[in-house]
Amino acid sequence: MAEFETGLPSVRQIQSFIKDQKEVEVKVSTNDLLVGKIIWQDPACLCISDRSEQQTIVWRQAIVYLKPDPKPE
Amino acid sequence: MAEFETGLPSVRQIQSFIKDQKEVEVKVSTNDLLVGKIIWQDPACLCISDRSEQQTIVWRQAIVYLKPDPKPE
Amino acid sequence: MAEFETGLPSVRQIQSFIKDQKEVEVKVSTNDLLVGKIIWQDPACLCISDRSEQQTIVWRQAIVYLKPDPKPE
Amino acid sequence: MAEFETGLPSVRQIQSFIKDQKEVEVKVSTNDLLVGKIIWQDPACLCISDRSEQQTIVWRQAIVYLKPDPKPE
Amino acid sequence: MAEFETGLPSVRQIQSFIKDQKEVEVKVSTNDLLVGKIIWQDPACLCISDRSEQQTIVWRQAIVYLKPDPKPE
């Protein structure tokens, strides 16, 4: 995955969501919407932790879009 | 992603949509239609800002087509 | 995209559709059928112009098949 | 596409279908079933000609399976 | 396809299914379930032969999962 470089805007933006413990919505190819905080990212996956602290490893290849949750925390 | 080179027509066209703050429609693999202005592009993603300034990071791998919004601005 | 070389049959065929302003149908992964003339191609995308001159940038990754419109022009 | 080498079984099998003008069924990711004879293959696409000689360029990325038509010709 | 190396567990497991003429189920991205014996594999495809000896070339890119048929042969 040549597109995983720490200087890229998309990688840096996700890194700032991790640092700020920002709640995000992740839409995936099966149409599921995963909601939670991003715990880590690597070139293949993101890890999302939901409100009950359940962790889900999401494959980047299946991500359609990601946005910060607009609702106040 | 060898196909991300700043000289390519598709990359330059998107760059001009960013510069002109052109409203676009982006159809993605889940059949969602995202509408807004493109804020930035990198080899992995585009970032779209909608009318309420909500930002969405869209993965290129999930993009089917993109077109300028035909309605007058 | 190693498969984008100007000598390939598929790239040359599309180049001839562009030159001849041939109307084509493009089926994409969301099952939409886009109809129009191809304006340009690059390694990542094709650009289709429909009868009202609306341009759509179609990502190659989402193309399923493409055929010349069988109806007389 | 490193997997397009003329010595591979899959590439040779398709080459023999072309030579023998064998009718085949091609199932694609949108669930369409294309039926016809393969005219040419390149690393990105196959070209199928149906019974009315309409040609369709099919992207390999969208092919799920391909089989010789079991019905007698 | 860097992941096709004869020493990989997945490639070796399929090789043993070929050798043992094991009946398998292959689930593909269109949700079709193909059942039969694997005749050969190459970096791009598997070839499945069903009970009526009809052969189907399945593209690896479309394979979701594969399992030995649990029913006694």
Add this chain to the structure above:
Amino acid sequence: MAEFETGLPSVRQIQSFIKDQKEVEVKVSTNDLLVGKIIWQDPACLCISDRSEQQTIVWRQAIVYLKPDPKPE
């Protein structure tokens, strides 16, 4: 698959699920949910063993997300 390196968080996390014989849920692109223990991983696939010891080889390309089963074992 450049993203398969044993030092990556996602690869190490799966390795720890294998070692701990942790039950996991794997959501794939066809929307099927596979449940079982991971037996092995390689750059192309994971192998899941369900409660009746039936083994399924799952292609990474089709994985959407994976999570440890929250129910007590």
